[in-house]
Amino acid sequence: MYIVQIASECAPVIKAGGLGDVVYGLSRELENRGHCVEIILPKYDCMRYDHIWGLHEAYNDLIVPWYGTDIRCDVLCGWVHGRLCFFIEPKSWEMFFNRGCYYGCDDDPMRFAFFSKAAMEFLLRSNKRPDVIHCHDWQTGLIPVMLFEIYKYNGMEFQRTLYTIHNFKHQGFGGNEILAATGLNRPEYYFQPYRLRDDFNPFAINFMKGGITYANHVNTVSPYHAWEAQHTDQGFGLGHTLHTNQHKFSGILNGIDPEVWNPESDAYIPHHYGLTTFEDKALNKKELRDRLLLSQSDKPLVAFIGRLDDQKGVHLVHHAMYYALERGAQFVLLGSATEKSINDWFWHEKLFLNDNPDVHLELSFNEELAHLIYAGADMIVVPSNFEPCGLTQMIGLRYGTVPVVRGVGGLVNTVFDWDYDTLHGPEERNGFVFFQNDTVALESAMNRAFDVWNQEPAIFKQIAQQGMAYDFSWNHPAQAYIDLYEYVRHK
Numbered sequence: 438m439y440i441v442q443i444a445s446e447c448a449p450v451i452k453a454g455g456l457g458d459v460v461y462g463l464s465r466e467l468e469n470r471g472h473c474v475e476i477i478l479p480k481y482d483c484m485r486y487d488h489i490w491g492l493h494e495a496y497n498d499l500i501v502p503w504y505g506t507d508i509r510c511d512v513l514c515g516w517v518h519g520r521l522c523f524f525i526e527p528k529s530w531e532m533f534f535n536r537g538c539y540y541g542c543d544d545d546p547m548r549f550a551f552f553s554k555a556a557m558e559f560l561l562r563s564n565k566r567p568d569v570i571h572c573h574d575w576q577t578g579l580i581p582v583m584l585f586e587i588y589k590y591n592g593m594e595f596q597r598t599l600y601t602i603h604n605f606k607h608q609g610f611g612g613n614e615i616l617a618a619t620g621l622n623r624p625e626y627y628f629q630p631y632r633l634r635d636d637f638n639p640f641a642i643n644f645m646k647g648g649i650t651y652a653n654h655v656n657t658v659s660p661y662h663a664w665e666a667q668h669t670d671q672g673f674g675l676g677h678t679l680h681t682n683q684h685k686f687s688g689i690l691n692g693i694d695p696e697v698w699n700p701e702s703d704a705y706i707p708h709h710y711g712l713t714t715f716e717d718k719a720l721n722k723k724e725l726r727d728r729l730l731l732s733q734s735d736k737p738l739v740a741f742i743g744r745l746d747d748q749k750g751v752h753l754v755h756h757a758m759y760y761a762l763e764r765g766a767q768f769v770l771l772g773s774a775t776e777k778s779i780n781d782w783f784w785h786e787k788l789f790l791n792d793n794p795d796v797h798l799e800l801s802f803n804e805e806l807a808h809l810i811y812a813g814a815d816m817i818v819v820p821s822n823f824e825p826c827g828l829t830q831m832i833g834l835r836y837g838t839v840p841v842v843r844g845v846g847g848l849v850n851t852v853f854d855w856d857y858d859t860l861h862g863p864e865e866r867n868g869f870v871f872f873q874n875d876t877v878a879l880e881s882a883m884n885r886a887f888d889v890w891n892q893e894p895a896i897f898k899q900i901a902q903q904g905m906a907y908d909f910s911w912n913h914p915a916q917a918y919i920d921l922y923e924y925v926r927h928k
């Protein structure tokens with residue numbers, strides 16, 4: 438099959454979070470199985486050019502219709518660790534992707550509407566006719582809409598779309614101006630409640646709703662979150678749209694790339710280890726402590742890695758840090774916040790705790806350090822408010838770092854409580870789970886983990902090793918995506 442991924446991220450060249458990991462990891466596994474995959478991305482000024490090999494011009498002067506006139510683009514092409522990627526670079530005064538950031542601009546809906554339009558125009562003009570166009574999150578929600586309302590009539594009648602939602606919270610809103618700019622026009626048509634009109638704001642179109650309505654199939658990134666999105670408030674207002682489209686909505690658990698995340702061969706960790714050489718994990722803990730100027734001691738080391746965002750339960754992350762210190766453990770936090778209040782808050786904490794030899798806050802995005810933390814920590818906390826899948830607990834499991842998580846979304850599908858899980862036997866349990874969204878519940882799960890660590894180290898090691906034995910690679914999920922591609926291409 439010939440699959441084109443259209444997304445706003447692809448690790449490691451463009452990575453703000455888990456979306457980038459998924460686009461890269463899934464594409465690699467699909468190619469390993471003999472499928473042809475190409476990835477279309479914006480050409481951001483701030484992406485990691487050092488991860489692109491052989492960047493060259495692929496399409497000169499692509500004319501993208503925009504607001505009744507046009508914007509000219511160059512399309513560059515290069516290999517990101519073996520994946521063929523096309524980067525769209527608009528040449529216009531708006532400087533859509535030359536802002537020194539991936540997201541967070543006031544005109545984000547316009548920026549990504551343009552990207553979606555340009556990606557479709559590129560496919561059309563360069564005569565690329567993939568079997569399936571796989572698009573991701575709100576940034577590319579208008580692609581199925583444009584395919585079936587415009588490009589289908591211009592020579593793309595056989596293309597099909599799969600739309601994957603990694604995060605329901607960010608949906609992408611706009612008004613008439615988006616319709617006018619992209620050439621969709623006809624507000625009276627698109628502002629119908631069964632097309633793009635937002636269910637809660639009659640004056641807005643909703644990109645994600647458009648993607649759900651128009652795509653041949655829609656999925657989110659874990660089976661449990663697919664249920665939550667339809668039946669609880671975790672659909673962030675799209676529950677009704679998901680209900681009406683439930684015949685084409687499902688959940689597929691993400692994978693992690695075993696070449697990127699493998700303690701036996703990870704280039705970023707100084708001491709490799711595996712199931713049978715588990716003791717060597719301790720050498721990475723020592724290295725991590727040295728690097729972050731933490732004291733060497735016999736204390737357990739708890740970590741958090743992730744975006745510092747309301748989604749990740751920042752208040753519980755904060756509480757976990759102080760509770761770990763209170764219980765005589767060490768804590769390492771690696772995260773970055775886009776919201777100013779959260780950023781200020783954690784910078785304040787960082788300065789306050791600066792001289793404490795048992796805690797380190799690294800407030801930046803640092804891929805290399807993330808690998809060392811996964812390898813060096815004993816436990817990883819994931820106290821999310823909601824979590825469509827969650828990769829950090831899966832990576833933690835792979836590195837023998839025991840997850841302590843809140844039982845939501847994909848965390849339910851991947852972490853099985855040592856004491857209380859009734860669906861998995863003791864030999865399958867791999868972590869600690871709490872359910873209520875409060876400090877008491879968090880503390881009780883952390884307590885249970887600390888107690889096992891302190892009083893029954895052999896059992897703690899057993900839990901860690903049971904986690905390492907799980908196969909959360911792309912092996913199974915890639916097959917599920919291939920089955921879906923086959924299904925939609927014959928629709």
Ligand SMILES: Nc1ncnc2c1ncn2[C@@H]1O[C@H](COP(=O)(O)OP(=O)(O)O[C@H]2O[C@H](CO)[C@@H](O)[C@H](O)[C@H]2O)[C@@H](O)[C@H]1O
Binds near residue numbers: 455742743
């Ligand atoms: N400061 C930092 N420095 C270095 N690395 C950092 C970092 N902060 C985060 N990372 C890395 O980014 C990834 C984050 O994965 P998550 O599953 O938490 O993704 P996120 O919530 O962004 O994405 C959404 O999409 C993914 C993919 O579908 C879903 O798993 C998830 O539930 C959903 O919210 C991990 O690889 C982590 O190591």
